[in-house]
Amino acid sequence: MRIGLLTEGGYPYASGDAGLWCDRLVRGLEQHEFDIYALSRSRRQEDDGWVALPPQVGRVRTAPLWTAGDDGVAHGRRTRRRFTEYYGELLGAVCAGTGADAPSEGGPTDLPDRFGSALYGLAELARENGGLVGTLRSDAAVRALERACRAPGAPRAAHEARVPDLLTVAAHLERALRPLSLDWYDDDGLGAADLCHAAAGGSAALPGLLARHFFGVPLVVTEYGVQLRSHYLALGADTAAPAVRALLGAFHGRLAAEVYRRAEILTPGNAHARRWQERCGADRARIRTVYPGMDATRFTEVGEGPDRADPDTLVWVGRVEPAKDLISLLHAFAEVRKEQPEARLRIVGAPCGPEGTAYLGHCRALAAQLFPDEAEGVHAVGDNPVSFEEIGGPEAPTLPEAYASGAVVVLSSVVEGFPIGLIEAMFCGRATVSTDVGAVVEVIGGTGLVVPPRNPRALAEACVALLRDPERRERLGAAARARALELFTVEQNIAAFHGIYLEVVSHCPVRRVVLDEAGDPLPFATPAESHVPGRWTGPTARVLPRVVPGWATGAPVRATPPAAAEGA
Structure with missing residues (x-):
């Protein structure tokens, strides 16, 4: 199968976090094809270059999280109005109820749906108009944030936010939402993957959420260090004002809850990470603890x-x-x-x-x-x-x-x-x-x-x-x-993920349509066992049909007849 591996500050960069684990996973699952979608954290990391990649890595697409120039996109009045609506709704879901105190408990029960709808609305807007980097940096974004902070139900600290606090939070949100503006979301990008595997939560998992939203690609999220906990620790009393801590803590709590809610399978690396995920609303039935694999x-x-x-x-x-x-x-x-x-x-x-x-x-x-x-x-x-x-x-x-x-x-x-x-x-x-x-x-x-x-x-x-x-x-x-x-050991880690990949793909609906010579749908054109090494096809079907993503445009894909395939 084709795996879209999503990383932030990690593989394939030589100086990345969890790079060794990802490299062992990719090399251990040589029967699958991997496409790497990597977010870098610094110029130094990019200058250090990549590790040597195995042949099963089909391609690598990268984007920096540490910097982003103005995309130069000039939005019309209608687009700006839609942005204000979606962004205001997202900020309202962040600030409403108990926000930063309990991202999955208390407050209005519709907050997860409000946050998710607004997030995907912004993603659709970015996809239609070529990005939102400039808009997220605009005065309109800061004004929307100020309105959300002054709204009833917002945390007291948010009510007391001053202009420097608002500017700090707005800049952080622009950076966190930068993956919305990437050009990865098409039929030749993440839409071509059979499964997305995010090597961390937070920004690394955001492209996987969008691939799921736009193309129905199932998402697996691995967390060996809980991103939400890291954000909480980084936002200490001596590093950020109370308003900044409250707003950013609430945002990352909502984002973590959305990732945990939408992922097909969550694979924490230990019980400590598992408890964090459950606390943020993750369904126990979709959690599989997989310990990191090490070379013994x-x-x-x-x-x-x-x-x-x-x-x-x-x-x-x-x-x-x-x-x-x-x-x-x-x-x-x-x-x-x-x-x-x-x-x-x-x-x-x-x-x-x-x-x-x-x-x-x-x-x-x-x-x-x-x-x-x-x-x-x-x-x-x-x-x-x-x-x-x-x-x-x-x-x-x-x-x-x-x-x-x-x-x-x-x-x-x-x-x-x-x-x-x-x-x-x-x-x-x-x-x-x-x-x-x-x-x-x-x-x-x-x-x-x-x-x-x-x-x-x-x-x-x-x-x-x-x-x-x-x-x-x-x-x-x-x-x-x-x-x-x-x-x-590495062996138990690789075996666990191989089983999880097959489990996820076997339970996900078919996203691609294959037609026979008569133009009728061809059932079971690509059975699950066709992805497993071995000879599964019969003598008259020596070449499997070439399946190309087609549902996004509504265009069916015609299967190659066996006879034509043999004569090619």
């Missing part, structure tokens, strides 16, 4: 080979940033040293951006302060119980060897989505001590110790317990590797 082969030698770890060493591996809470880890290790004087801590990872660099400097200074008698040579292994290293260095030349160096792997995060590093440690057969954040408990499943976040004493006690009990470490490590191999 690179960790086989460590996981199944002899244990070469220092029995007194704790190791932490990851990106250095405040969310990883290395400060608590260092304080916990100070407590560990009181109980286990020979204990060592290896922190292996590179800083993430300028904030991560500053945080790493703070951690180094804290390590020198906590261990003043050993402050000289604080960065060298052997001179200080705490070492700061990076993958590729002499002490940690590869990622598996970094995990292999420690008897216990520690995760100290205060914020965590799906803990990839924890699964890598499990593949390596290592006992783990983790904080109870994100999907950690779901991943561990009883094969490691879990403590509350921001609790150095509890973290220290768990580490000491495992350092003192090698037999327990060995049992937990073996159980962890077995669990990881059962649930978190």
Whole structure:
């Protein structure tokens, strides 16, 4: 079948999020054809280029979310009036009722229908008139937003919105709705797909919603990190005014609810993401939890080979940033040293951006302060119980060897989505001590110790317990590797999506009409099994009819007679 893979800031860009997962999915499902529709997030990402694409990728179409020039479209009075009507209705649905507080609960029950109707009305308007970029930036859009904020039922914060707040929100909405103006929605674009698969919610799924609306293409949405949650976290009290937080939170809540309502299948990557989807109105019957697939082969030698770890060493591996809470880890290790004087801590990872660099400097200074008698040579292994290293260095030349160096792997995060590093440690057969954040408990499943976040004493006690009990470490490590191999491999991920694709296509109505020689509809012209590798056709039908999308124009498609096909 033909899959339209929708990404935002990811595949096929070399520096994109979730790019590795998408690449493994596409390469693993080589029996299908993939068209990539990618939204980029920055010029730097585009300059970094693409990863090497497998032959099953038919084409790639890209569009930037980070910039958009004026489309130069001059709309007439009637079009402007329709835009004001649709955009005002969309903003009214955003602001009405409890809006930002509960996107799927409370308030008028018609809000989802109002939001969806207005969204598709804007999409139709953009498709008919060549885009809405300039119109969404116009004074008319800001005035429509102001009217919605002053309407009865709008949140109090929206009522108090000032002009700078309105301009900020209007600019954000223009960016979020930019996919409406793309030229992807035709019979040769997304209309030719048998199925759309969005690799994230939010803007990435918006083209899939429109393909479903215009052509009836079914939509599958995968969320390994919930976009709505990310928006809520980004709109903190110290980054945005109350009105901006209320309005943008409500908009993204409504958009998420519309995506969850229209998708044929939702595939969250863990129970944490699943709960968010259900909270926003997703139907449980259409949710399938599919864990991210990871390559376990690179960790086989460590996981199944002899244990070469220092029995007194704790190791932490990851990106250095405040969310990883290395400060608590260092304080916990100070407590560990009181109980286990020979204990060592290896922190292996590179800083993430300028904030991560500053945080790493703070951690180094804290390590020198906590261990003043050993402050000289604080960065060298052997001179200080705490070492700061990076993958590729002499002490940690590869990622598996970094995990292999420690008897216990520690995760100290205060914020965590799906803990990839924890699964890598499990593949390596290592006992783990983790904080109870994100999907950690779901991943561990009883094969490691879990403590509350921001609790150095509890973290220290768990580490000491495992350092003192090698037999327990060995049992937990073996159980962890077995669990990881059962649930978190590339193979199980690919098999799950292959089954989901067939399930979705088998339940969706036929969108294309194929005619025989007499001009009559040809039933079962492209049965579901024709997409499965193998010889399914009979001797007199050696070439399947070429099916071209035709329903959008009302033009039927004539099947190629077998005889003509054989003589071609």
